[in-house]
Amino acid sequence: MTPKQERFVEQYLLDLNATQAAIRAGYSERTANEQGAQLLKKPEIIAAIDAAKGERSERTKIDAAWVLIRLAEEADADIADLYDADGDLLPVKDWPLIWRQGLVQGIEVDALYEGFGESRIQVGQTKKIRLSDRVRRIELIGKHVRVKAFEEQVSVTGLDTLAERLERAVKRRASDAPL
Structure with missing residues (x-):
């Protein structure tokens, strides 16, 4: 070289x-x-x-086995692990490692207030988590293990001859059309 x-x-x-x-x-x-x-x-x-x-x-x-194991762990991760017994979102530091390594794309926290001006007090907050695409992980696993569940290429035979026949029919029709 x-x-x-x-x-x-x-x-x-x-x-x-x-x-x-x-x-x-x-x-x-x-x-x-x-x-x-x-x-x-x-x-x-x-x-x-x-x-x-x-x-x-x-x-x-990092090899194919590592990737497959990682994808499987991510696909199996239980979202319930992010919440405490009362249904409140745990602090990020308390989440299982697999969730902290990319399964959550973002967290949005909105404070809820009552009252106006100086008398306004915070009465709660809304926390929304945005998850990464878990379906994509399952698709990647399917492609890796060749289950063909998400095969992207479909093989169709006979289309070339069909296309040729259609082209000939269009030409015949055009030549038969009155001028």
């Missing part, structure tokens, strides 16, 4: 965007899209990317 190709591999691992990796590696912005696609077809580039991903996985201890 050339030094430029090695830089491409390094840059590709940052965001898995071949076009941007090509630009950052020094290829022309004008042709970066084509260059990135071509580089990803070269066996030595593919091998270098795979080897670098493997090394990174070893360093971080």
